Amino acid sequence: MSVLAIAEHRRGELRPVSLEQLAAGRDLADKLDCELHTAVIGGDVEAFGAKLNREGVDTVHTVDIGEEFNHDVYTQVVTQLTTELDPTVLLMPNSVNGLDYAPAVANRLDRPLVTDVVDIDAENGLTATRELYGSKAETTIDVHADQAAVTIRPAEWPTIETEGDAAIEAFDASIDESAVKSTVKGFEEVGGGDIDITDADVLVSVGRGIEEEENLDIIHDLAEALDATVSGSRPLIDNGWLAKDRQVGQSGKVVTPDVYIAIGISGAVQHVAGMKGSDTIVAINTDPNAPIFDIADYGIQDDLFEVVPALIEQFQ
Amino acid sequence: MKILVTVKEVAAVDDEFEIDGLAIDDRYVTADLNEWDEYAVEAAVQIQEAHDDVEVVTVTVGPSETDETIRQALAKGADRAIRVWDDALDDAGLLDPETKAEVLAAVAAEEDPDLVLTGVQSADDGFGATGVTLADKLDMEWGAVVNDLDLDPEAGVASVHRELEGGVEELTDIEIPAVLTIQTGINDPRYASLRGIRQAQSKELAEYGLTDIGLDASEIESPLEQTSLYEPETEGEATVFEGSPEETATELAELLAEKGVTN
Numbered sequence: 183m184s185v186l187a188i189a190e191h192r193r194g195e196l197r198p199v200s201l202e203q204l205a206a207g208r209d210l211a212d213k214l215d216c217e218l219h220t221a222v223i224g225g226d227v228e229a230f231g232a233k234l235n236r237e238g239v240d241t242v243h244t245v246d247i248g249e250e251f252n253h254d255v256y257t258q259v260v261t262q263l264t265t266e267l268d269p270t271v272l273l274m275p276n277s278v279n280g281l282d283y284a285p286a287v288a289n290r291l292d293r294p295l296v297t298d299v300v301d302i303d304a305e306n307g308l309t310a311t312r313e314l315y316g317s318k319a320e321t322t323i324d325v326h327a328d329q330a331a332v333t334i335r336p337a338e339w340p341t342i343e344t345e346g347d348a349a350i351e352a353f354d355a356s357i358d359e360s361a362v363k364s365t366v367k368g369f370e371e372v373g374g375g376d377i378d379i380t381d382a383d384v385l386v387s388v389g390r391g392i393e394e395e396e397n398l399d400i401i402h403d404l405a406e407a408l409d410a411t412v413s414g415s416r417p418l419i420d421n422g423w424l425a426k427d428r429q430v431g432q433s434g435k436v437v438t439p440d441v442y443i444a445i446g447i448s449g450a451v452q453h454v455a456g457m458k459g460s461d462t463i464v465a466i467n468t469d470p471n472a473p474i475f476d477i478a479d480y481g482i483q484d485d486l487f488e489v490v491p492a493l494i495e496q497f498q
Numbered sequence: 499m500k501i502l503v504t505v506k507e508v509a510a511v512d513d514e515f516e517i518d519g520l521a522i523d524d525r526y527v528t529a530d531l532n533e534w535d536e537y538a539v540e541a542a543v544q545i546q547e548a549h550d551d552v553e554v555v556t557v558t559v560g561p562s563e564t565d566e567t568i569r570q571a572l573a574k575g576a577d578r579a580i581r582v583w584d585d586a587l588d589d590a591g592l593l594d595p596e597t598k599a600e601v602l603a604a605v606a607a608e609e610d611p612d613l614v615l616t617g618v619q620s621a622d623d624g625f626g627a628t629g630v631t632l633a634d635k636l637d638m639e640w641g642a643v644v645n646d647l648d649l650d651p652e653a654g655v656a657s658v659h660r661e662l663e664g665g666v667e668e669l670t671d672i673e674i675p676a677v678l679t680i681q682t683g684i685n686d687p688r689y690a691s692l693r694g695i696r697q698a699q700s701k702e703l704a705e706y707g708l709t710d711i712g713l714d715a716s717e718i719e720s721p722l723e724q725t726s727l728y729e730p731e732t733e734g735e736a737t738v739f740e741g742s743p744e745e746t747a748t749e750l751a752e753l754l755a756e757k758g759v760t761n
Contacts, residue, residue, distance in 0.1 A: 285630035294721035420683035492747035
């Protein structure tokens with residue numbers, strides 16, 4: 183019996199979720215009274231392995247294959263490693279890349295897969311907590327199986343900072359090259375404009391609540407009145423109303439301005455991931471139950487089309 | 499060339515709602531075509547328009563109530579639709595990605611598509627795993643979270659951008675046949691034209707039970723059981739300004755001035 187957590191890295195950096203998984207994994211391992219293993223695949227496995235050696239980790243497995251993520255390779259390696267170690271719970275990140283191999287691994291190992299969990303317990307069988315309907319509701323799921331695969335939501339667990347005394351072991355995976363049918367050609371930074379929203383001291387950020395593209399005028403007016411920069415949540419970028427590099431969120435930019443004014447933004451978890459580090463967060467939204475008010479310091483629960491013009495007037 | 503697009507009807511929940519047992523009370527729920535699937539349908543129809551002889555078929559796991567939603571996809575240009583439902587699926591409770599993929603794989607095996615497009619995730623349960631599970635069951639290649647697609651059917655390659663976190667995209671070539679899970683923003687989904695809506699009524703919508711697609715209904719059993727549903731506790735400690743818009747705007751302006759925000 184053990185818990186195995188698969189780390190994630192990109193362009194030479196271990197991603198934070200790799201260490202968050204160790205906290206989730208250690209907690210699970212304590213409840214199951216078993217060892218915690220972690221593994222890193224590709225890149226500078228020696229350096230990554232040393233970083234993964236945190237308190238509570240029993241063994242770090244390093245797999246020296248390739249530089250960057252390739253799902254065909256990861257699927258084969260994680261399947262082989264899991265078969266070898268036979269962990270009770272296999273943890274993977276609920277990241278874009280995690281979701282690009284975890285389902286295939288679960289399918290090959292015939293393990294139930296629970297994705298995007300925000301809490302997990304093993305006291306009375308494995309149970310996982312997930313959110314539904316865009317974070318409006320939460321649900322508990324019982325997993326009826328002896329072994330399972332789980333992807334954990336980034337930023338839900340703390341990272342373990344204390345160094346550990348884990349065994350570091352190289353794992354030799356054998357890759358069937360004929361089953362590698364995708365080739366990663368490179369990476370591209372999302373661009374589109376000449377403004378770096380991560381540099382702004384004040385961001386006026388707008389979401390779906392603005393309803394129509396024409397209505398953005400009042401947002402631009404407000405930004406001008408406040409000498410602020412305009413940013414937005416995903417739906418506006420998808421609609422082409424704002425340039426891609428203005429997107430705040432998990433798939434956009436992570437911003438930490440002095441003041442972040444969220445207008446008509448409900449506060450989906452993907453958005454919050456990109457702005458929760460702002461010094462002061464102000465939310466303007468008609469829905470008093472919008473999750474954005476959970477992380478806001480100040481709020482106005484009213485119609486943005488009345489509040490924003492009134493605010494512009496205050497600064498003119 | 500044939501493109502299979504998975505289409506799901508999802509439940510959109512009002513801002514204010516009540517929970518009835520393990521579900522949201524029907525009064526607060528509206529059925530709609532899953533947003534991510536709309537982009538997948540559009541991607542398929544655009545490929546159809548750019549190449550000769552492309553058939554777009556949708557597949558849905560859902561009861562007859564979902565037909566109206568399926569017709570939306572037909573109205574936007576899909577050629578025909580397949581819907582699978584069965585008492586065993588109705589009884590299974592929470593349909594996990596593996597169970598859904600099992601059903602979709604049985605249909606795909608029959609249809610033998612060159613490309614399968616799915617939404618990245620569904621707006622209601624948001625597992626985000628059905629597409630890749632389906633690919634693995636079909637022994638097809640795949641790509642998850644695709645936000646740009648350039649298909650070269652002659653070369654048998656889909657050149658895609660995968661949207662990673664933090665404003666970075668991965669550029670990847672994927673051998674087809676493949677399953678691609680489509681991210682919002684890849685295109686601009688069209689509205690159905692009146693003509694499209696009229697035509698959709700006469701397009702084929704085939705209905706199958708599990709045995710029709712070669713599955714044994716007795717094997718449909720989800721290993722995941724939903725045991726509770728509740729509203730998350732709010733952790734908010736926001737200072738909420740009260741009053742008319744003018745009053746709240748004044749308070750906010752004072753706060754912003756305090757924080758050094760001025761024009």
